[in-house]
Amino acid sequence: MVETILEFQKLQQEMPQIMATSKYKASYFMEALKLTPSTYYRKLSTAKFTPEELLKIVELVNPKAYYRWEFEQELKRGLADLDAGRTIPHEKVKELIKNELISLGNEKPN
Numbered sequence: 001m002v003e004t005i006l007e008f009q010k011l012q013q014e015m016p017q018i019m020a021t022s023k024y025k026a027s028y029f030m031e032a033l034k035l036t037p038s039t040y041y042r043k044l045s046t047a048k049f050t051p052e053e054l055l056k057i058v059e060l061v062n063p064k065a066y067y068r069w070e071f072e073q074e075l076k077r078g079l080a081d082l083d084a085g086r087t088i089p090h091e092k093v094k095e096l097i098k099n100e101l102i103s104l105g106n107e108k109p110n
Helices: 002-020 026-033 037-046 051-061 063-083 090-104
Strands: none
Touching: 002 037, 002 051, 026 037, 026 051, 051 063
C-alpha cells in the first residue's frame, strides 16, 4: 500500500512536466478538466490534481496507452463475468437486439 501511495505522489509531481512537454496548451487542459484558470494554475504549481483529473490528463496526452488500459480493464471484467457464469445465451441476445430494433422502428416484427 505504501508503494502505491508513493507512486501516486511521484506521478503528481511529474504531471506538470508531462503536461508542459505535451503538444497541448494550458487552455486545452483547463477546458478538458473543467477548471478555471486560477484553479488550474494552482493545481499545476502545487502538483495536486485529483486521481480523476490525472486519469483525464493521461487520456489527453497519451490516448493510445489510456485506451489500451481501458480495453484491458473491460476484457478482464468480461472474462470475470464469463468465469462467474454471468452470460446471456446467443438466442437471448438475438431476441434483445431484435426487440431494440423494433422499438426503434427499424424492423418489422415477424
